Amino acid sequence: MQKNKMQLARLLLFLSLVLIVLYATFKAVPARQIRIAAGPEGGSFYAIALQYKKILEKKYYQVEIIPFQNTDEISAQVADDAAHVDIGFVANDLHGKNTGSLISLGEIQLQPIFIFVNRKEEAAGRIQSFADLRGLRLVLPPEKSVTSQTLLSIFALYGIDRNNTPLSFLSIGSGIPQLVQEKFDAGLFILGAESELMAELAKNQHLALAEMKQQAAIVRRFPFLQEVTLPNGIFDLEGKIPARDVKLLAASISVIAKKDLPPATTYALLEAMWEVHRSSSYVNGENEFPKYSSTAIHTSEFVNEFYRKGTPWIFSTFPVAAASILDAYLAPLLGIWFFLSIYRVFIQLEKIRSLTLSFLAHLLLCWLRWGIRKGRPLSPLARFLVEKVESAIEREEQGLPEVLAELKHLKQL
Template identity: 30%
Template sequence: MAKIKFTLFSLKDAVFAFGPIALLLLAIVVSAYYLVDPAPGRTLDFSAGQENSAYEIFAKQYSEELAKNQIALRVHQSQGSQENLEKITDLESNIDIGFVQSGSTNQLDAEARGLISLGSLFYEPIWIFYRSKKEWTSFEELRGKRINVGPDGFGVRRLFRQLLSVNSMEESEVQLQQDENTPATVAFIEGKLDALVMSSAPDSLLIQMLLQTPGVRLFDFAQAEAYTRRFPFLSHVILPRGIVDIGKNIPARDYHLISPTATLVAHESLHPALISLFLQAAKKIHGGANWLSRQGEFPSDRYTEIAVEKQAEKFYKSGPPFLQRYLSFWMSNFLERMWVVLLAFGALALPLSKIIPPLYVWRIRSRIYRWYGQLRSVEHAIDEANVKQRKQIAQDQMKKLDEIEARVNQLSIPLSYAEELYGLRSHINFVRQRVEVCL
């Protein structure tokens, strides 16, 4: 056991040699972790839409996707795009991101508010449902009708007013109501309204229900292409024949629709690492084919009047960041944020690797060399003693030598330093011989 003991690496000495420097480097890394480009928050607030709306349904899907990366996304209901814009702009509302319909603002206003776009996500057609024995072919048919356009927060009224203007009509020429979609739909079914104007993805339960309700017609925008030329934020989309129910052939023909797009909008203070994470989630949620878009059409950096953030542009050109393709979000984010610190750490580690081994050697040998001071004090005491006191002093120094030798014999050092230990023991014997001469 003794042989094993003396051949083992001295962990205690290594800790004392390496420990202070390692703690210093660790303190630097930890400080940099919190001070250099802080990590993204683990809780975010998302402003969606009304209960059971397409906005709320999609927002909950985003919450599920982000939860896979240990990020909690709290979904808040709202009246729609206009309210979402206000909440994102107002930093005191603590809303980080939300859905905003294209056409709700303009680039200059968005820049002044500090808003950024992560891209467009899906089409939100203008659905005009009506009850009539004959088909409506123009906006003239709406004159004098009772029409619900939803609350101001939806932004539908603003868009509907623009559509009326290009058809040479005034808002006063129709009877507008601004009830929420669910009670308005009930009133429409009961015959208390002549038409409903909505803007929503076809995923909305109300839209799907109305498309299959007997006696309810859908307005066909035969001039859809002309509308998109007048309003660049609109797109011409087609609701294909039979897409709702192929077996029942609903709808019985193709319908031309004009459509804004839902965009993912955030404040410019949103952490850059989260942008890529949201877009990866968007690709899973909106990347497939649906009633109105083809596979891979969304998410997209088109169809948005708000400037697309640079990090988002990189995603659309080359996909997720390199590290996020192979590592977890938090690990890749740590490496991306800390690469400067890690380089500095490597630069420090190289010279320190040359300093620490000598410190370790010095610590081992210092346990031996410090006894030479004791031996020198014994010799000095003998040399300075007068003749009368020399014998007594020699006896005292002999006891001291015995104590030194006993302590030295208890030293535990690695075998590679045994030469220094045995040299010390031989020097103790040498001094002992000098003291014995004086006895």
């Protein structure tokens, strides 16, 4: 009966250990689904997300791209646990927004603010600064988009609002055709410099790409903006489009993610970002992006480590599941191994101490027996040594009973 109870206890202990290992493994291995909040289809955010998707799917991730017309809401969607969005794109100042649950994966590119005006307005020489846009019929992307929110902030500096300027907020697919049809005097867009849509507008004979003054002053007001130069002929070398170098304002685009994004998933995303953005573009040099982002959003330590040293060897060497388990439990396992090693050292030292005591006890007995055979009484030194060895043997849990009995007997002589 007792034996059956012991077997049952061992079985329950074994099953408990198996369940603990399975639970720990389940918790450590990340989900293989990634949801990306992007801009509308046809926009640059969506195009970048498609490039990420292609790379990540080669690493066996399932990627879902969620288009948003109102790109200004992307950060809130990523921060909202109920939305189940893992990463997204931002291009404006996030101060004052809820970013406590977000991290930045870095800046990925500069997207110029393209301002295309009707040739008639441009020929009159009236469009030299944002102030000159007041009163014109302007078309912008949807009002809650990053582009429009950025431009409205700039407009506010020049006193431009709906009261003095007709502002229309349309999707790119609707706004650009109407701009080409001259239903608007100017259109303002923030898109990648390589955008085919912007190249087509630049080549349109009825439109001109405007260069605004006071750009340096605007950059001082909005740190997420930079000045860039679109080179002469970049859209068409033979046709010299644009006909000169054009200085433009550009928004710095960053990728944000949930703070609790698993390390393996984070490194996979960072590697995809590096593969997509390390090449030069029309407005930035090779290997300029992606880069560490010192924005209002926090950056995690392993993101910083990636930009300093690249992907850690665990994640670059092992499959995702194995790497995640090692990353989660390597430190505690090493700690356990260290303490077990110390314990083994103590056990070995204890064995050495016991063997040494046994050797000294037998050596003392041999010396005492030799003295007795010679008829010599126990000297004070011999009695002192007997007492010390006797005391040491008595402290042993598994002592030397025969040796101890003989020592006590000899001490009585």
